[in-house]
Amino acid sequence: MNSRQRVNLALQHKEADRVPLDLGGTTVSGMHVSTVYRLRQALGLDTPGTPVKVIEPFQMLGEIKPDLITALGIDVVMLAGSGTAFGFKLEGWKEWTSFDGTPTLVPEGFNTIPDPEGDLLMYPEGDRSAPPSGRMPRGGFYFDVIVRQPPIEESKLKVEDNVEEYSLISDAELEHFTREGERLYTETDKALVLNLGPLALGNIARVPGPGLKHPKGIRDIEEWYISLTTRRELIYRVFEAQTEINLANLKKIHRAVGNRVTAAYLTGTDFGAQNGPIIAPKTYRELFLPFHKQINDWVHKNTAWKTFIHSCGSVFDLIGDFIAAGFDILNPVQSSAAKMDPLELKKKFGDRMTFWGGGVDTQRTLPFGSPDDVRGEVRERLKLLGPGGGFVFNAVHNVQALVPVANVLAMYETALKFGRYPL
Numbered sequence: 552m553n554s555r556q557r558v559n560l561a562l563q564h565k566e567a568d569r570v571p572l573d574l575g576g577t578t579v580s581g582m583h584v585s586t587v588y589r590l591r592q593a594l595g596l597d598t599p600g601t602p603v604k605v606i607e608p609f610q611m612l613g614e615i616k617p618d619l620i621t622a623l624g625i626d627v628v629m630l631a632g633s634g635t636a637f638g639f640k641l642e643g644w645k646e647w648t649s650f651d652g653t654p655t656l657v658p659e660g661f662n663t664i665p666d667p668e669g670d671l672l673m674y675p676e677g678d679r680s681a682p683p684s685g686r687m688p689r690g691g692f693y694f695d696v697i698v699r700q701p702p703i704e705e706s707k708l709k710v711e712d713n714v715e716e717y718s719l720i721s722d723a724e725l726e727h728f729t730r731e732g733e734r735l736y737t738e739t740d741k742a743l744v745l746n747l748g749p750l751a752l753g754n755i756a757r758v759p760g761p762g763l764k765h766p767k768g769i770r771d772i773e774e775w776y777i778s779l780t781t782r783r784e785l786i787y788r789v790f791e792a793q794t795e796i797n798l799a800n801l802k803k804i805h806r807a808v809g810n811r812v813t814a815a816y817l818t819g820t821d822f823g824a825q826n827g828p829i830i831a832p833k834t835y836r837e838l839f840l841p842f843h844k845q846i847n848d849w850v851h852k853n854t855a856w857k858t859f860i861h862s863c864g865s866v867f868d869l870i871g872d873f874i875a876a877g878f879d880i881l882n883p884v885q886s887s888a889a890k891m892d893p894l895e896l897k898k899k900f901g902d903r904m905t906f907w908g909g910g911v912d913t914q915r916t917l918p919f920g921s922p923d924d925v926r927g928e929v930r931e932r933l934k935l936l937g938p939g940g941g942f943v944f945n946a947v948h949n950v951q952a953l954v955p956v957a958n959v960l961a962m963y964e965t966a967l968k969f970g971r972y973p974l
Contacts, residue, residue, distance in 0.1 A: 554626035605655050751820045
């Protein structure tokens with residue numbers, strides 16, 4: 552059984568030969584570049600000082616190359632666009648060293664300069680003449696979005712202002728998807744995950760417009776969340792306009808990649824906090840669900856793709872609505888949040904939702920536990936989430952910087968050894 556078959560069976564809620572594994576299949580199931588570097592060194596894949604590409608500058612995710620995929624037994628690969636959240640392309644690679652000394656390669660648009668406190672500032676489209684849109688604190692590991700909210704005049708708020716970053720996909724970008732989709736499908740036996748996270752509605756990492764030089768509309772994070780209640784009609788019309796563009800782009804992308812794709816990551820909007828949902832289920836049903844359903848319905852009617860929603864935090868009270876909206880896959884399955892017990896999730900939703908993640912807690916166990924702690928938790932999660940299929944193993948969200956390499960190795964070695972059916 553090859554990787555593509557293995558993942559397809561899991562998504563059909565059937566048991567394959569083993570639980571499939573992910574690392575780097577999406578921008579929410581990857582690994583910080585410094586940890587990728589140390590992992591590659593530990594596995595003897597590189598000589599000391601060999602740089603690792605930063606393939607997602609916002610979260611500073613490292614490239615998961617084929618040799619690392621093979622070494623860890625990974626079953627999925629990422630099919631993504633050529634751009635970044637900061638509006639520049641993944642091209643023109645140049646050397647750059649992180650605060651912790653990790654040698655990396657970054658795109659030519661990665662034009663950071665330090666401010667007086669030593670923080671690194673990032674610029675939209677790599678243009679230093681524009682106000683900075685991202686900040687990496689001195690000694691930090693990734694960027695925070697800088698809010699650049701213009702003064703709000705209620706009478707002048709327009710739908711178009713919050714749709715500025717949504718546009719019809721270019722012919723050049725479609726050619727990129729066609730070329731990369733064909734290459735990954737023919738040169739590997741891995742399941743392809745189409746990353747369309749930038750199409751998400753209300754993704755708070757994207758709302759401030761980090762790729763725009765002078766964003767207009769509602770761009771402050773607090774103001775945005777308040778607007779879900781106080782300006783609901785406007786937000787509804789914003790989502791309506793964004794969805795129209797998204798559907799047009801989905802049609803074009805499907806023509807480019809066809810059914811080479813196994814799953815499509817459609818939204819990274821977080822709906823959960825540590826102790827419960829950020830918004831009321833009623834708000835999700837009235838404001839988000841109609842558009843999520845419209846997109847999922849189109850995908851399921853016109854493609855063979857399974858659809859993937861990423862939402863951190865405690866979303867137990869929303870999972871039924873995610874299913875009603877048509878999503879097939881939930882990530883990252885944050886088991887450390889309230890009501891996110893893996894046994895209860897599997898019991899209530901496991902026949903209708905594939906859990907992609909939840910393999911080990913990244914808040915405590917993976918960064919601070921021992922390798923034995925990691926092994927024990929991984930074995931437990933395999934037994935709880937794996938039976939009957941409907942489970943793709945991954946840590947809860949991206950593996951962060953400073954995680955001990957011994958723990959990362961323990962995680963994947965255990966998943967491979969004990970993830971074979973019957974569990």
